[in-house]
Amino acid sequence: MAKVLIPTALRAFTDGSSEVEGAGKTAGEVITAVTESYPEIQKHLFDEEGKLRxxxxxxxxxxxxxNLGGLDAPVHEGDVVTLVPAIAGGRP
Amino acid sequence: MISITKQVQDRINAEGERDYPNETCGFLLGRIERNDVRESDDIIPVVNARETEEAYHRFVILPQDFLKAEHEALAKNKNIIGIYHSHPDHPPIPSDYDLEHGLPFYSYLILSVKDGKADKLTSWRLENDRSGFAAEELKV
Structure with a gap:
């Protein structure tokens, strides 16, 4: 089980929690576990094609x-996984 | 509703004019009161990390700059409550690109910079279902 830190912007979708837990052996599995516990966060993490936004x-x-192999990166018991937004935008 | 100090407005205007014709960007620091009333009295300008040839219509804030700003905000006993950026020679209205990359919760302040001069400043919030941005009342 890994601890997953949720950025302020997404806490509305984790019942206000800044820390949740996700089971899995890879980063992808841990994040998917979080989206299963908190379905509303799904569309903010993954696009329509299921790719990480x-x-x-x-x-x-x-x-x-x-730098660790993407969503296949191994997660070990006790690891802390942090979701960090990269802020982007701009005019057309 | 978000209320910003005159100093915050002046600083965003100055950043927008300094970085023209490129987009400027940074964080709004402040507090969120009950009833979701937001107050910002400080900003953290951030380097637009987009490559030079794209920076006239795009901005990006790197994750390490986000983490640094979050620590700086905490040290000041404040929170990141929004993001500001400029639209050089373009109305201060969220673009499809803004929608594609927007995050919920934050107030998105957009400054129009016309011919190098700061013009209108507006604020927007992404709908939780990502269907669009809603205008947020902005007071100075």
Whole structure:
């Protein structure tokens, strides 16, 4: 079971919790477990094709999973997974 | 409703004019009172991390800058309650790109910068179902 830290912007979808738990052996499994517990957070993390949205960054400890194999990055018992938004936007 | 101090407005205007013709961006710090009334009295400007040739119509704040700002906000006993960015030579209305990348909860302040001069400042909130942005009343 990994601890998952939820950014302020998404706490409305985790009943206000800043920390939730997710079971899984990879980052993808842990995040999917969180979306199963809190279905409303799903559309903010994944797009219609089931891909992680470009503004969602996932850290295991201090390391971005982009450097650890993406959603297949291994998660060990007691790891802390942090969801960090990359803020983006702009005019057309 | 979000209320910002005159100083916050002046600083956002100055950032927007300084970075013109590129987009400026940063965080709004403040408090959220009961009834979701928001008050901002400080900003943290952030470097627009988009490549130079795209920065005239795009901005991105890197996750490490987000984490740094969140720590800075906590140290000041405040919260990140919103994000500001500019639309150079374009109305201060969220674009489809803003919608695609927007997050709920935050107040999105958009500053129109016309010919290098700060113009209108507006505030928006993403609907929780991501269907669109709703205008948020902005007071200075």
């Amino acid at each position: 470009s503004y969602v960054n996932v850290f295991i400890g201090d390391e971005n999973i982009r």
